Amino acid sequence: MRLTQTLIGSLALMVFLLMPLKGTASDPNPEQGDGKFDPKELINSHVWDSHEFHIADWSGHPITLALPIILWTENGLTIFPSSEFHHDNTGTTVVEANGQQFVKYREHIFYADRFDQEKFEATSTMGRPFLYEDRPLDFSITKTVFSMIFVSLLLVLIFGFAARSYKKNKKAPKGVSGLLEPIILFVRDEIAVPNIGSKYQKYMPLLLTIFFFIWLNNLIGLIPFFPFSGNVTGNIIFTLVMAVIVFIVTIFSGNKYYWKHILTPDVPKALYPIMIPIEIIGMFTKPFALMVRLFANITAGHIIILSLVGLIFIFETAAISPVSIAFVLFMSVLELLVAALQAYVFTLLAALFIGQAVEEHH
Amino acid sequence: MNIVAPESLIFWTTIIFLLLLILLRKFAWKPILGAVRTRETSINDALDAAEKAKLEMQNLHADNEKLLQEARAEREAMMKEARELKAKMITDAKDDAKVEADKMVAQAQAAIESEKKAAIAELKQQVATLSLEIAEKVVKHELSDSDKQMKLVNEMLGDAKLN
């Protein structure tokens, strides 16, 4: 318990010390010639995904980690580093690869000859990623994917190490396993057992992986410097995939009582045309809420922290910084709680849905 | 909302999550949960064993108590027996001694009687001898004078009669 406290304390301190850096590092905006600070641009550049990992700016030049761009084009698989675009996001730098030409506009990669800025701007925000007639299929390792791989490696390392210490030490857990075992037991005794019941063992690996993957991704999003800071759980596509996985597991775990409850509910036959569609919609709204909850909580937290940092640049005075820093510190500590809480809520609801599907008699 | 390449994230998230699930399941969750379960069963077993040992101890204690009770009762009985024996022996000894003493007294009395008889007989002998000697002397002395002899004989006879 004391170790956790120290850990949280030092993490909070780290966030506190490095938060202002995050604001200044991203302040110069090459796209904006007039040099006026645009908080929306700052927030977007941190909250949304990108094809390169921005580390810092050095005398006006961005320092980035180039990530591989993997495209499934009409000529087949095409791979080139993102540095070929030279940080261009305006669709002006044309990259030639595999006999084709590509441009990058606001992180979307198009075929150079088919890119139409007016058409893009006229499309709604939701429709923009789906202009498949103008762009190749994009399987790039983006910043989010990079962070996800990073977190996965971290998890495998930490838990591989913990598991190895169990092989050697048959007595009470020590060190890393002593820190992790209460959390694992918490997932088992507070999430899996009460909600799933006797069949919980089958779902333990899934629930544990979901819990720790989401939690660590949440935490990594709160650390504002390379190689962390990737906003994975604040990406709706990520939460979509997690929710779909839970949904598929629920559907395939469903026993006859679960399906009976949906297809022949315990109501008069005359109500079937209303009840069955409601039950079927209910099947989908649960994972949908799961997806939106995690996404919105994490994104909102990031936006609030970045807005508070942005206050310094909006007012263009250092006098506001103590207030800003105090609020950022408060929000960061709150976000540490939210990071754990949202991982817990996601796992709890996943266990609840699975539990409803495997429940015997009604 | 600015979603970059949804197909990329869907693809990679699925792949990464499934890989992570498989890897962690094999290398982390199974060993850790297995170790935890083993430890829990061993703790439960140890607790059960301790409970059992406690019960056994209680039984043993009861047994000991019973044995002790028995031993005490036995000792009591033995003591009682010994005491009775002692009393009996003492009375026996007393009786024996009395009989012996009586016998001895009787013997002593008999011996005294016989001694007395012997002593009286001897005394009589000696008296007779003495009397004879005296008589002899007297006779020797008196026979020189006939009167005197006569007188003496008479006297003596008178004395003997008186005796």
Added chain:
Amino acid sequence: MTGTLAAVGAGLAVIGAGIGIGRIGGSAMDAIARQPEATAKIQTAMIIAAALVEGVALFAVVVALIA
């Protein structure tokens, strides 16, 4: 203009969710005060109920983000 309207809508939704979660939290406090031994069960039920209310509010947030 639609953005502003969406923001107002999101704000209204947040008021509703705030009242809802506040009531859940308050009732949970009452319940815990009355039955401290059932704290764990009450907390779980509270978080589930709060998550459901929050889910509704989040739809509004999504609408605000899309608009």
